[in-house]
Amino acid sequence: MNSVVFSPSAYSTVSGVNGPLVILDNVKFxxxxxxxxxxxxxxxxxxxxxxxxxxxxxxVQVFEGTSGIDAKKTACEFTGDILRTxxxxxxxxxxxNGSGKPIDRGPTVLAEDYLDIMGTTPPRPPRLQNALSWTDVLTRELHLHTKMK
Known part of the structure; x- marks a missing residue:
């Protein structure tokens, strides 16, 4: 599957700032x-x-906070890339730490690869042949176990 990557684009169209969020208008793609x-x-x-x-x-969530951001004078550049670690x-x-920097006083880690931090979703547990989910089975077992006491 081919994905379209757009070149970086710069905008000065900040329409609002709310907490750590910046809202940009008239952004192409x-x-x-x-x-x-x-x-x-x-x-x-x-x-x-x-x-x-x-x-x-x-x-846009601004990682370093939004204090000092002026809606009329702040320039924003869309990089066309996603966050990788x-x-x-x-x-x-x-x-x-949360940014992926070592905080244990150990040596700097040299990257072997860069991975998308969004990752993939874990696989769902398989269904039993009778179409009951594992959750249904466990709930039933818990209910039976509770009745026995």
Whole structure:
């Protein structure tokens, strides 16, 4: 399956700021989970991720907070990429913060690959031949066990 990747696009169409969220209007082809770079009027750079897309409107969560963001003077660049984290076997047994940086005073981890942080959903448990789910069976067993006491 081919996916379309658009080149980075810059906008100055911030229509609102609410808590950690920035709302952008008139965005061409925004994508869910896309990474956005924001440049504040004083030159400060921040990053965020698209949480919701409604037509040409994008809701972006700013990772470093929204204080100082001026709706009229903040530039936003859509990177066309999603958030990825470096992975390596050297990560096993290590402790990391929410951004994937080591916080256990160990050595820097060199990435062997970069994986999408959204991942895939786990497989659903198989159905029994009689079309009952495992949850149905466990609920019935629990009910019978409770009656025996």
């Amino acid at each position: 925004p994508r869910y989970a896309e990474i956005v770079h924001l440049t504040l009027p004083d030159g400060t750079k921040r990053s965020g991720q698209v949480l919701e897309v409604i037509g040409s409107k994008a809701v 470096p992975v390596s076997e050297d990560m096993l047994g290590r402790v990391f």
